[in-house]
Amino acid sequence: MSRQDYMNISEVQEPPLDYSFRSIHVLQDLISEEPRTGLRPLRHSKSGKSLTQSLWLNNNVLNELKDFNQVISQLLENPGNLAWIDLSFNDLSSIDPVLTTFFNLSVLYLHGNSIQRLGEVNKLAILPRLRSLTLHGNPIEEEKGYSMCCAPCPVSPRSTSVGSPKQTAPPLKCGNA
DSSP states (O other): OOHHHHHHHHHSOOOOEEOTTSOOOSTTHHHHSOOBOOSSOOOBOTTSOBOOSEEEOOSSOOOOOTTHHHHHHHHBSOGGGOOEEEOOSSOOOSOOGGGGGOTTOOEEEOTTSOOOOGGGGGGGGGOTTOOEEEOTTSGGGGSTTHHHHTSSOTTHHHHTTOOSTTSOOOOOOOSOO
């Protein structure tokens, strides 16, 4: 992708690819499921893939992110440009490492899941652009240290000091890491 292509994509805020409230159990179901329609239509590439930077999978019954990259690659023209993923109100018990491969991710909603270990949050420390992370409504709220580590988004202060995409941030120090 050329610099001009990247600039054109990043300047336009497309509506999300919205699969919320679809009772999705496995990610493979997204391929045959129609996304919800919003006020503005989704734009698609010549190959028929969505040009959006936002994926909403909230309010489903996902308990794992198996085949996430493969499925997303079939739906999005530029999966690496994903900036917003909403996985809230599912049944995820951990933060899948696949989420750490989306270096343009700036918003990640994980509230209302079943995440139990505070140390799971540390996986996200390598995301240089992550600015908004929601974790409330998970069992980790009951862990000692949650309010110090996660009530204010733990990645915000750390991520603003990251200079280049190749530079990695120091790991977060949260609870039972």
